[in-house]
Amino acid sequence: xxxxxxxxxxxxxxxxxxxxxxxxxxxxxxxxxxxxxxxxxxxxxxxxxxxxxxxxxxxxxxxxxxxxxxxxxxxxxxxxxxxxxxxxxxxxxxxxxxxxxxxxxxxxxxxxxx
Amino acid sequence: xxxxxxxxxxxxxxxxxxxxxxxxxxxxxxxxxxxxxxxxxxxxxxxxxxxxxxxxxxxxxxxxxxxxxxxxxxxxxxxxxxxxxxxxxxxxxxxxxxxxxxxxxxxxxx
Numbered sequence: 001x002x003x004x005x006x007x008x009x010x011x012x013x014x015x016x017x018x019x020x021x022x023x024x025x026x027x028x029x030x031x032x033x034x035x036x037x038x039x040x041x042x043x044x045x046x047x048x049x050x051x052x053x054x055x056x057x058x059x060x061x062x063x064x065x066x067x068x069x070x071x072x073x074x075x076x077x078x079x080x081x082x083x084x085x086x087x088x089x090x091x092x093x094x095x096x097x098x099x100x101x102x103x104x105x106x107x108x109x110x111x112x113x114x
Numbered sequence: 115x116x117x118x119x120x121x122x123x124x125x126x127x128x129x130x131x132x133x134x135x136x137x138x139x140x141x142x143x144x145x146x147x148x149x150x151x152x153x154x155x156x157x158x159x160x161x162x163x164x165x166x167x168x169x170x171x172x173x174x175x176x177x178x179x180x181x182x183x184x185x186x187x188x189x190x191x192x193x194x195x196x197x198x199x200x201x202x203x204x205x206x207x208x209x210x211x212x213x214x215x216x217x218x219x220x221x222x223x224x
Contacts, residue, residue, distance in 0.1 A: 033212060041152075041202055043215040084156055088213075101148065101160035101173055102206075102213060109156070 002027045006087055006105035013077055014113055021072040021108045023087030031090040032063055033102070034072050038083045046072070046085075077112045084109050116141035120205045120216030127223055133178075133192040135219050137205030140186065145207040147188040149180055152202040152218075164188060195223045 003026035013019055025032070034046040047054050051065040058078075063070040074081055084107040120137045127133060139145050149161040160173045162180035170180050177196050181189045188205060200223045205216040 035215075041204075041218045041220070043204065043218075045212050045214060048212045086156075086158070088158075101163055102150075102158075103160075104158040107156045 002029065002089055002091065002103045004087055004089055004103050004105035006085075006108050008108060009106065010109045010111075012111045012113065015077055015079060017077050017112075019074045019077060019110065021074070021085050021087075021110075023070040023072070023089075023105055025068050025070075025087075025089050027091065028065065028068070029089040029091055031102075032070055033088050034061055034070070035086040035088065036081075036083050037086060037107070043086070074110075079112045079114055082110055082112045116207070116214065118205060118207055118214055118216045120219060122219060123217065124220045125222070127195050127221065129197055129223055130194045133190070133195050133199070133221070135190040135203055135205075135221075137188045137190075137216055138186055139207045142186070142207070142209050144185060145209045147182060148206040148208070148213070149188065149190050150204045150206060150215075152204060154201075158204065162190070197223050199223050 005024045007022045032050045033048050036044045036046055047061040049061045049063045051063050053062045058075045060073045086104050086107045088102040088104045090102050117140045146165050148163045150158045151161055152158045162172055164170050164182040167182055178192050202218050202220050204218045206213045
């Protein structure tokens with residue numbers, strides 16, 4: 001199956017700093033999503049981005065499908081950005097995966113200190 | 115708008131006891147439904163998925179089973195829990211572009 005590697009595994013920053021999280025995947029994909037897991041365990045959708053660039057407020061993401069990686073940018077970090085950020089991919093057309101499901105990386109644990 | 119409900123939020127069960135976790139989706143029809151487990155170490159693993167009533171596919175052989183008795187209802191079960199079944203269980207739905215997750219059930223088997 002597809003391998004997903006995220007880096008760095010842990011990141012500690014001061015409030016106001018910028019950060020870049022990386023996701024590498026081992027095979028071509030039709031679906032790539034970024035999630036934020038808050039301290040209560042809730043997984044929040046950030047981006048559906050199998051290719052190209054998207055922005056939503058202080059967050060943006062870029063996926064270079066031909067080179068099999070995606071980047072999540074967080075600017076002007078706030079303490080509420082803390083949590084674990086997951087990249088998940090699928091080769092199926094549906095985001096849930098259908099035949100092979102969403103494959104998750106192990107996440108980047110981000111801590112924003114005040 | 116679509117919503118997904120999952121309960122209970124936390125559960126402590128003895129080894130050998132049965133398990134039933136329920137997930138329901140509102141505001142959509144014929145969704146794809148999924149059960150994932152998140153063990154210590156943060157990664158999520160797909161356990162089961164369903165593309166329709168009565169249609170269940172298992173990704174990982176284990177002590178658990180799933181059922182879909184209604185279009186928007188997905189149930190995760192076990193006849194006899196093992197210590198290794200402890201973890202954070204998440205239900206998800208999708209009908210197109212993105213997957214959306216429930217709030218999860220934290221299961222501790224003692």
